[in-house]
Amino acid sequence: MACICFPEDAPATRSGERYNFAAGPAMLPPAVLAQIQDELPDWRGSGQSLLELPFTGAPFKGLMHEAKQDLRDLLTIPSNYRVLFMHGGATCQFGLLPLNLLAPGQSADYLDSGYWAAKAIAEARRHAPLNIIASASEGLRAIAPPEQWRLDPQAGYCHVTSNETANGLQLQHFPELSVPLVADMSSDFLTRPLPVERFGLIYASAQKNLGIAGLCLLIVRDDLLKAPRPGLPSPFSYALQAEQQSRLCTPPTFALYVAALMLRWIGQQGGLTAMASANARKSQLLYQHIDASDLYHCRQQPADRSAINICFHLRDPRLLPDFLREAAATGLLNLQGHAAIGGIRASLYNAMPLAGVKRLVAFMHGFERQHG
Amino acid sequence: MACICFPEDAPATRSGERYNFAAGPAMLPPAVLAQIQDELPDWRGSGQSLLELPFTGAPFKGLMHEAKQDLRDLLTIPSNYRVLFMHGGATCQFGLLPLNLLAPGQSADYLDSGYWAAKAIAEARRHAPLNIIASASEGLRAIAPPEQWRLDPQAGYCHVTSNETANGLQLQHFPELSVPLVADMSSDFLTRPLPVERFGLIYASAQKNLGIAGLCLLIVRDDLLKAPRPGLPSPFSYALQAEQQSRLCTPPTFALYVAALMLRWIGQQGGLTAMASANARKSQLLYQHIDASDLYHCRQQPADRSAINICFHLRDPRLLPDFLREAAATGLLNLQGHAAIGGIRASLYNAMPLAGVKRLVAFMHGFERQHG
Numbered sequence: 001m002a003c004i005c006f007p008e009d010a011p012a013t014r015s016g017e018r019y020n021f022a023a024g025p026a027m028l029p030p031a032v033l034a035q036i037q038d039e040l041p042d043w044r045g046s047g048q049s050l051l052e053l054p055f056t057g058a059p060f061k062g063l064m065h066e067a068k069q070d071l072r073d074l075l076t077i078p079s080n081y082r083v084l085f086m087h088g089g090a091t092c093q094f095g096l097l098p099l100n101l102l103a104p105g106q107s108a109d110y111l112d113s114g115y116w117a118a119k120a121i122a123e124a125r126r127h128a129p130l131n132i133i134a135s136a137s138e139g140l141r142a143i144a145p146p147e148q149w150r151l152d153p154q155a156g157y158c159h160v161t162s163n164e165t166a167n168g169l170q171l172q173h174f175p176e177l178s179v180p181l182v183a184d185m186s187s188d189f190l191t192r193p194l195p196v197e198r199f200g201l202i203y204a205s206a207q208k209n210l211g212i213a214g215l216c217l218l219i220v221r222d223d224l225l226k227a228p229r230p231g232l233p234s235p236f237s238y239a240l241q242a243e244q245q246s247r248l249c250t251p252p253t254f255a256l257y258v259a260a261l262m263l264r265w266i267g268q269q270g271g272l273t274a275m276a277s278a279n280a281r282k283s284q285l286l287y288q289h290i291d292a293s294d295l296y297h298c299r300q301q302p303a304d305r306s307a308i309n310i311c312f313h314l315r316d317p318r319l320l321p322d323f324l325r326e327a328a329a330t331g332l333l334n335l336q337g338h339a340a341i342g343g344i345r346a347s348l349y350n351a352m353p354l355a356g357v358k359r360l361v362a363f364m365h366g367f368e369r370q371h372g
Numbered sequence: 373m374a375c376i377c378f379p380e381d382a383p384a385t386r387s388g389e390r391y392n393f394a395a396g397p398a399m400l401p402p403a404v405l406a407q408i409q410d411e412l413p414d415w416r417g418s419g420q421s422l423l424e425l426p427f428t429g430a431p432f433k434g435l436m437h438e439a440k441q442d443l444r445d446l447l448t449i450p451s452n453y454r455v456l457f458m459h460g461g462a463t464c465q466f467g468l469l470p471l472n473l474l475a476p477g478q479s480a481d482y483l484d485s486g487y488w489a490a491k492a493i494a495e496a497r498r499h500a501p502l503n504i505i506a507s508a509s510e511g512l513r514a515i516a517p518p519e520q521w522r523l524d525p526q527a528g529y530c531h532v533t534s535n536e537t538a539n540g541l542q543l544q545h546f547p548e549l550s551v552p553l554v555a556d557m558s559s560d561f562l563t564r565p566l567p568v569e570r571f572g573l574i575y576a577s578a579q580k581n582l583g584i585a586g587l588c589l590l591i592v593r594d595d596l597l598k599a600p601r602p603g604l605p606s607p608f609s610y611a612l613q614a615e616q617q618s619r620l621c622t623p624p625t626f627a628l629y630v631a632a633l634m635l636r637w638i639g640q641q642g643g644l645t646a647m648a649s650a651n652a653r654k655s656q657l658l659y660q661h662i663d664a665s666d667l668y669h670c671r672q673q674p675a676d677r678s679a680i681n682i683c684f685h686l687r688d689p690r691l692l693p694d695f696l697r698e699a700a701a702t703g704l705l706n707l708q709g710h711a712a713i714g715g716i717r718a719s720l721y722n723a724m725p726l727a728g729v730k731r732l733v734a735f736m737h738g739f740e741r742q743h744g
Contacts, residue, residue: 033421252627
């Protein structure tokens with residue numbers, strides 16, 4: 001048996017506070033991590049680890065129920081919406097959306113806003129005809145505003161990506177449309193209050209703001225739930241999973257437990273208004289520092305900049321390897337941009353404290369003094 | 373925010389060793405649980421919890437690679453087989469098998485051996501014509517032996533359920549067939565050595581012998597990998613996932629980490645020969661006690677009895693609630709039979725020590741003395 005070795009690119013320093021700026025799987029709040037560690041061997045005196053809880057038993061059903069209720073409370077979800085917990089992440093939904101929501105041959109509207117919208121479009125196109133309501137701007141500096149969207153009133157739904165994790169762009173407003181609005185919110189779900197009633201469906205991978213990879217959360221208006229079409233396996237049918245309370249097959253029990261803790265933690269921090277205000281403060285601090293600098297620059301138009309994934313570049317890209325290595329050495333981890341984009345990306349999910357952003361800004365200041 | 377309450381049906385006693393006989397999610401080895409707990413806050417000095425590890429980084433890629441290699445070593449997997457890590461469990465594969473392995477209209481052979489085979493058949497039938505090679509015996513006491521299978525030489529594959537978790541039946545031998553043999557091994561994967569070269573595809577949910585729910589492991593002969601048919605979303609295509617080393621989308625990183633630990637633990641225990649011998653000893657002890665008793669009885673024919681899920685009944689079924697309650701009170705947890713079957717079920721996966729079975733036998737003896 002080979003042993004699982006320590007990676008070569010681990011940070012040099014092993015003491016002091018570290019901050020994980022990864023895009024997802026991402027940083028968890030220390031309080032949540034501590035609770036997981038504490039409860040791991042024996043979940044609330046049940047004699048079983050939470051990793052071993054049968055999903056058909058009352059303890060796990062109770063946990064699912066309370067996670068659902070906490071989510072409903074946080075987002076004020078209207079009663080005609082169902083909450084589903086599905087396996088996998090948002091990428092699995094790229095194909096499942098048209099297969100669940102459209103009749104064969106029916107088309108859907110898609111907003112192309114960047115890297116992840118393009119991925120959603122490429123996959124959905126394998127399953128349905130699509131109408132692109134607006135294309136990504138040159139250089140991906142902005143998102144086309146709703147008044148420029150060329151909507152098809154016959155579309156089965158209109159799909160948007162609320163936050164472009166790789167490009168650092170975020171939709172600031174969600175219009176009221178005549179067709180169901182469907183949003184991939186993987187990277188900004190639960191980072192701000194949301195007018196749920198404007199949406200037909202919201203979906204989000206858990207590994208950004210809701211815990212760990214392996215779980216996808218859906219909020220679906222109940223009139224969109226249809227009997228599964230031929231060729232759609234039952235566990236991937238929204239209607240069948242809704243009927244079975246997301247227990248058509250064994251759900252990802254541990255990921256659900258972590259999501260339940262995250263939901264409670266968000267509530268304890270003051271809910272989504274508090275999250276939005278903390279996220280605005282963190283991102284403004286970083287953007288202000290970038291904009292005032294001669295070494296760093298951010299290409300995105302200020303009005304469309306993401307409060308969650310701050311993507312920026314070094315004016316001299318040859319400095320990037322030094323920047324990343326020195327940042328990691330001081331405990332600022334995973335600052336590399338998306339592989340397809342390059343540059344620097346700081347993901348400031350709910351779990352990232354202001355102190356982490358201040359440490360990053362101080363490091364950037366020092367790096368600029370040294371290399372500027 | 374509602375708090376996550378302690379369940380009402382928790383065992384009365386909270387001291388002493390407890391054994392979890394659940395069918396899955398199931399008991400983990402205490403050494404594995406301890407290691408998870410120990411490594412949780414900081415994975416090998418990386419400054420990140422293993423829950424937060426980016427899946428695109430070298431540490432996680434290394435972990436996936438080593439898990440794959442450990443599995444190959446344990447099962448002596450020939451080089452023309454690919455190992456895939458997919459989201460979800462076996463139930464997701466029930467529909468994905470015909471969609472991945474069959475041409476449209478092509479039929480497959482299925483062995484009906486009990487509850488889970490029937491579930492696999494019901495779902496596969498939504499996607500392809502099926503030929504049932506042998507039906508479940510009356511009362512589900514036995515599995516039809518290979519010489520009775522009415523095989524179709526034109527079938528795309530022949531599907532068997534190697535172990536019927538709910539019915540307590542297990543296939544003891546795997547024949548060499550002219551079509552690819554496909555097996556759902558969710559509940560007895562890695563409990564005994566296996567002639568992998570006789571199979572076209574093996575699949576197993578992780579939450580029995582390979583860790584936690586949310587991960588499904590596949591071993592696929594590479595000539596069966598085909599370009600995805602229309603209507604099959606990319607993350608569910610075996611060929612595309614094989615091309616992308618199971619990283620077409622974010623994999624369930626923590627479930628994969630637990631699987632890696634389980635694979636190493638099995639190796640440290642002496643591998644699959646040691647597992648098979650320990651499992652035989654545990655199950656024989658329990659079956660012998662049942663067969664010698666006047667209170668308990670096991671309906672399954674001895675030759676087809678499962679070494680993993682021991683299903684039995686009380687001759688007086690009115691005693692069942694007392695049996696389950698008293699067992700739980702002494703720390704013997706989750707002994708209820710599958711909801712569709714009733715009775716008692718003791719799942720003796722690799723992680724269940726002989727001491728747990730001895731404790732169960734001693735309890736059963738005492739219960740019989742009291743109620744017999």
